[in-house]
Amino acid sequence: QAAELESEGKIEKAMLLYEDAVDSAERDPLYHALLARAYMKIGRFTDARIQAERAAELSAPGDRTDVMMLIARVYGAMGSWDKAQDTLQEVLEQKPKCGEAHFEMAKAAEGLCNYTRMVQALDEVARLGSRGSSPEYKAALEERQRRISELSNQTNSENASVETYYALGILYKETGRWADAVEAFNRAFDSQDMGADAHFWLGVDAEASGRRDQAVDMYKRAVALCPNHAGALRNLERSLLLKTVEEFPTDRDAWYTLGLAYSSFMNWTEARIAFGKTIEIEPDFAEAHFRLGRTLEMLGETDEAAAAYARTVELFPNHVEAAEALARAENGG
Template sequence: MPRKAIPTALLSLSGMVLLAGVLAACSTDRDGASVASPVVAALDAADAEITVVLTGLLQSARDAPQDAESRGKLGMAYEVNGFADAALESYRQAGELDPNDPHWPYYQAMLLAHRGDLEPALGHLAASIHIDPGYAPAWLWRGTWLLDLDQLGRAAAAFAEAGVLGAELPATVGRARVLLKQGQAAQAIQLLQPLSGKQRHPYIYKLLGQAFAQLGQADEARQALAQVGRSGPLVWADARGEQKKSYEGSLSARLSRARELMQRGLPKKALQAIEGLRKHYPDHQGLLGTLSEAYRQTDEPERSLAVLQHGLQVHPDYYSFHLNIADHYIRSGNGDRAFAHLQRVIDLNPAVSWAHAQMGLLLLERDRLEDALASFRTSLHYDPNDATVYYYAGMAEASRAGWNEAIRLFGGSVEVDPEFTLGHVALGRSLAETGRYDEARAALAAALRLGTHPGEVQAARAALAKREADTK
C-alpha cells in the first residue's frame, strides 16, 4: 500500500507555524519527574474559529497540568488544525504524564510517518503496541511502513498479526503486497482472487493485474486492470484516528463532522459537537441549519423550530429555513402554516422540487385538483426521477377517472423505481379500469414478486379477478 502523500500543511510547517515557546513553569509526571507546561503555538495567522478551539483546550491543559488526557486533546487539536510540531510535543508530554496510554505514542508515530520519517515512527508505534498489542490498525500501519522500508519478513508478520486480530481484508491485501515484492505472484493471486469476489475494491484488482503481469499472463492482467478505474489505496477503520476529527477548529469542518455523524445515525453526538458553538456564532446560517436538524433527529422538534425561527429573523430570505419550517409544520399536521412557507420557498428558489410536490399534496387536501396537478408537473420538471411524485400525480388523475393519464404517470413511477410496489398496484388497478386485463395482471404480478404491501397487492388482484368475471 503506497505511503500517503505528505500533507502540504506539514511540509510547509516551518514557514507557517513557529512554537511560541514553552512556559517556564513545569508540572510533574506520576513518578515525580518534571513535565514541561503545555505548548503554546503562534496563532496570529490562524482563523478565528481555530483560535477559539485551541485557546480553550490550552487553558484546560493549564488548569490540569498533571492530566495526560487534557494534554493529549491539545495535541490532537494542534495536529488536525495544522500545528504538527506543537502536536508532537504535546503528545510527548501526554506520554510522560501517562506512559500507560497507547494513544500518545500512536499519534506521534502517525505524524512522523506522514512526514516520511518511518524509522522513528516505527519506534513510537512499537511503544504503543507494547502497551496495547490488541489494536489491529497499529499492526496494519506497522506492516505498511515496514513494507515501504523493504523489511518484507517483518511486514508479513505484522500483517498476519492484524489478520488474527480481525482486520482480515486489509491484512490479506498487505500480505499479498509482500508476496508481490518477493516475486511470488502466484501466491499473491491465491490470496487476492477470493477477496475480489467479496470486495470489488479497485485496489484489489490493481494488485491482481500486477500479479498476472508478473507471471506474463497479459490477458488476465488486462481484465483485472479494466476493473480498476480510479484506484486509491485500501483504507481501514481507525478509531484512534477518528477521535482527532472532533477537534477540527474551522467551523465548516466541525459542521461537516456533525452532518456526517447524523448520516451515521448518531445525532446526539452531532449535537454535542456543535451545540456549544452557538454562543460564538449565534447567527451563522450553516450552524443554525445543522443545529436545527440535530434537534429534530434527537426528538426535540420545538427546539428545532425555535432555531429555524431565529434563523428567519436574521436571514429572512434564506429559503432553506422556510423549507425546514414547512417540513416541521407538515409533520405536525399544520398545513396552513406549511403552505405559507412552501410558497415562500418557491418564490425564493423555484427549482426546489420537494416544495412543489408538498404544495401539490396540500392543494389536493383543499380539493384544488388542477392546481395540485400543476404543482406535481412542476416538481417533475425539476426532478424527473422522483417516483413518489409520479405516484401522487397519478392518484390525482385517478381521482377524476383520468385513467389514460394515470396509467402514464403510474408507469413513470415504476420506470423510475422498479421496486415501488404501490406504483405497480396503482398501475394494475388503472389498467383494469380501461379493460387492459393482461397488462393489469402483469403489473400486479410484478408487485407480488416484490413481497411488500401484501394487503394492497392481494386486494388489487381480487378486484381484478372480480372485474374480469363480471365482464364474462
C-alpha cells in the first residue's frame, strides 16, 4: 500500500505506512530502507540517515551495497560530501564496477570542488556504459561532439570570436573536459565581452588550484557582469571570508559569517569547523552555540547538538528556537 501511494506522489501518506511496517517488523532491513527513502523525499534527512544506517546494520554483509548507496545519497542531500565520498568508496571497494556508485562519486567530488576526481569518476561511468545508454542521450552526446568539432575548427581561424571560445568552453564543461574548458575560457579572457559564466568557471578552476586571489578577481568580474549570478556571489563571499580568517584568525565575526555562508549551501562539515572556531574565540557567544547545534543536527550528531542547544539556553534563557530544538533533541527528534 505504501509503495502504491509513493508511486502516486503521496509521500507523506506512504511514509506513515512505512513507519507502521517498521514497527511491525523492526528487523527487516527493506522496510527501514524504504522509510529512509520516503524521509529523504520530504527533506527529513537526519531521520533518513538513521533509518538507512539501521537498514545497513540489519543487512547481510553481501547485501549492503544498495543501502550504502542510499546512505551516500542522504549525505549528499545534507551537503556532507566528504561523508558521501567515504561511503561511496566503501561501495566501490566491494563493487568496483558499480556504475551508479561512480556516478554518485562524481557528484560528491563536484560538491568538494575536486573536479579532477569528478572527471575521473565520469570517465569510469562512460567506460562501464552504465548510464547514458538511451537513444536520446546518445543523440544529444553526438550532437555535442559534432558542435565541439565545429567550434574547434572555427578557433583555428585568426578571426575566431570571443563567442566561439566561450561556447566551446561551455561544451567542454558539460562533457567533463575541464582542462579544455579552462583553456577555451582563457582564450576568450582578453576580451571585455567575455560572459559572466566564463569568469565564474575560471574562478572555480583558480580556487580548486589554490589561487584564491585570482579566484576572487574572477568572481568579482562575474558579479560585475551579472549582479544576480548566484554561483559567483556565493563563491565570492566564501573566498573573501576565507581570506579574512587567514589574515585575521581571531576575528569572531568573520568565522561566524563564514559558518553562515557554509550553512546556506549545506556544507555542514565546513560550517561545523567555522562555528567551532567562533566559539573558541568567544565561548559565551550564544548564537554561535545555537548555529553549531543546528549544524550538528544536520550531520546526525544528535547528542552533541543537544549539548550545543543546552549551552545556548544556559547563555540566553529566552532563546525560544534553542529551547524548542533542545526539547526536540531530547525527545529523539
